[in-house]
Amino acid sequence: xxxxxxxxxxxxxxxxxxxxxxxxxxxxxxxxxxxxxxxxxxxxxxxxxxxxxxxxxxxxxxxxxxxxxxxxxxxxxxxxxxxxxxxxxxxxxxxxxxxxxxxxxxxxxxxxxxxxxxxxxxxxxxxxxxxxxxxxxxxxxxxxxxxxxxxxxxxxxxxxxxxxxxxxxxxxxxxxxxxxxxxxxxxx
Amino acid sequence: xxxxxxxxxxxxxxxxxxxxxxxxxxxxxxxxxxxxxxxxxxxxxxxxxxxxxxxxxxxxxxxxxxxxxxxxxxxxxxxxxxxxxxxxxxxxxxxxxxxxxxxxxxxxxxxxxxxxxxxxxxxxxxxxxxxxxxxxxxxxxxxxxxxxxxxxxxxxxx
Numbered sequence: 267x268x269x270x271x272x273x274x275x276x277x278x279x280x281x282x283x284x285x286x287x288x289x290x291x292x293x294x295x296x297x298x299x300x301x302x303x304x305x306x307x308x309x310x311x312x313x314x315x316x317x318x319x320x321x322x323x324x325x326x327x328x329x330x331x332x333x334x335x336x337x338x339x340x341x342x343x344x345x346x347x348x349x350x351x352x353x354x355x356x357x358x359x360x361x362x363x364x365x366x367x368x369x370x371x372x373x374x375x376x377x378x379x380x381x382x383x384x385x386x387x388x389x390x391x392x393x394x395x396x397x398x399x400x401x402x403x404x405x406x407x408x409x410x411x412x413x414x415x416x417x418x419x420x421x422x423x424x425x426x427x428x429x430x431x432x433x434x435x436x437x438x439x440x441x442x443x444x445x446x447x448x449x450x451x452x453x454x
Numbered sequence: 455x456x457x458x459x460x461x462x463x464x465x466x467x468x469x470x471x472x473x474x475x476x477x478x479x480x481x482x483x484x485x486x487x488x489x490x491x492x493x494x495x496x497x498x499x500x501x502x503x504x505x506x507x508x509x510x511x512x513x514x515x516x517x518x519x520x521x522x523x524x525x526x527x528x529x530x531x532x533x534x535x536x537x538x539x540x541x542x543x544x545x546x547x548x549x550x551x552x553x554x555x556x557x558x559x560x561x562x563x564x565x566x567x568x569x570x571x572x573x574x575x576x577x578x579x580x581x582x583x584x585x586x587x588x589x590x591x592x593x594x595x596x597x598x599x600x601x602x603x604x605x606x607x608x609x610x611x612x
Contacts, residue, residue, distance in 0.1 A: 313582040315575060322568075323576040337583060347582040383596040391593050407589045418586045430590040432583055 293376075293396045293404030295419040297350045299367040303415065304352070306359045311416075313349035320344055340428050346421035357412040365390075365410055368417050372406055389414070395426070402426065 304310050315323070320341050327338040341347075352360065372379070372394045381393035389411025396404035405426065407418040420429075458465035467475075 311581065311585065313578045313585075315578050315582065319571075319575040320579060322572040323579045326572050326576045337580070340583070341579060347579060347586075349582045349585055351585060381593045381597055383593060385596075388596070391589065391596060393590065393593050405586070407586060407593070409589050409592070416585065416589065418582070418589055420582075420586060426590060429583065429587050430594060432587040 293419075293421045294346060295348065295368060295371050295406055295417065297348065297368065297417055297419075300350050300352070300360075300364055300415075300417070303360055303364065306354060307352035308355045309351075309353040311349055311351035313347060315347045317345045317422075320347065336428065336432065340425060340432065344420060344422040344424060346419075348419040348421070349417070351416040352414065354413045354415075359413070360410075360415045364415065365408065368406075368408055372408075376403075377406070405429075 304312075324338055324341055327334040329335055329338070354360070369392070376396050376398070377394045378397055379392060380395050381391065383392075384390040389409070391410075392408045394406040394408075395402050396406075401423055403421075403423065405418070405420040405424050407416070409416040409418075459467045459471065
């Protein structure tokens with residue numbers, strides 16, 4: 267009887283360990299703490315696409331169109347795409363705590379900060395990747411400046427090179443995110 | 455020999471008997487409480503508690519996992535209307551023909567709904583990828599950008 271209990275306990279531990287591990291290494295970033303910014307923002311982009319919707323979208327992407335084919339290939343293994351972007355009309359509408367609520371989730375051992383660019387003029391841009399073995403299991407981008415705060419989270423294997431080359435090919439109107447700042451100095 | 459002493463310790467004791475008594479004195483019966491061997495400790499209760507805790511932990515983990523997935527679905531439902539209208543393609547022929555009989559129209563409307571959902575999902579994917587791509591490219595540009603000093607020097611040379 268005692269032996270049976272021990273076996274059950276070990277089997278249970280073996281069952282629980284991967285669940286706990288999966289829980290700790292979740293590549294999905296929780297952005298619920300940013301909900302309150304939507305009321306202050308002049309423009310909000312909120313994208314939540316899970317695997318099912320990605321598969322649905324993939325069906326509509328044409329194999330004949332080169333751009334759409336690229337996108338189809340890119341999203342083939344992706345399990346989720348989540349974006350929260352806020353554009354503000356005035357400075358200081360979000361707090362450092364808002365940024366920290368996202369950044370703190372990326373401090374785990376699985377996430378690696380790939381890029382961190384900070385400047386007073388252009389704000390801060392951080393790129394994180396989640397490594398699962400030798401493969402990229404997720405991507406997170408935090409972009410913040412005086413009047414913009416954006417969090418991009420891609421769950422699943424993503425080809426970063428391919429993704430960065432997609433800009434301008436997707437047939438989607440320009441978002442104008444970079445051009446929100448006054449460019450008076452440039453014109454001069 | 456006084457036999458009375460042997461019976462009830464009365465009378466005069468015999469020296470030999472007295473000597474024997476002294477020799478055997480340590481082996482005399484001494485009244486003390488009965489000491490039973492300690493019962494074997496039963497660990498079943500501990501194991502049962504451990505197993506219960508484990509089951510509770512498993513159930514908790516599964517519940518957490520389930521709960522973390524649920525808000526995503528709820529958010530999806532919320533998020534669709536928030537996509538700027540600029541990024542929404544106007545689906546072609548979305549309205550079912552009015553002349554169709556109710557059954558066909560119902561079936562078609564389901565397909566239509568799926569198609570619309572897929573179309574919205576496609577737009578959202580495109581939008582999200584565009585944003586992600588834009589940010590990555592920006593990061594690339596910023597990390598590869600020459601320092602202001604370098605630009606100054608180039609300007610002087612030029």
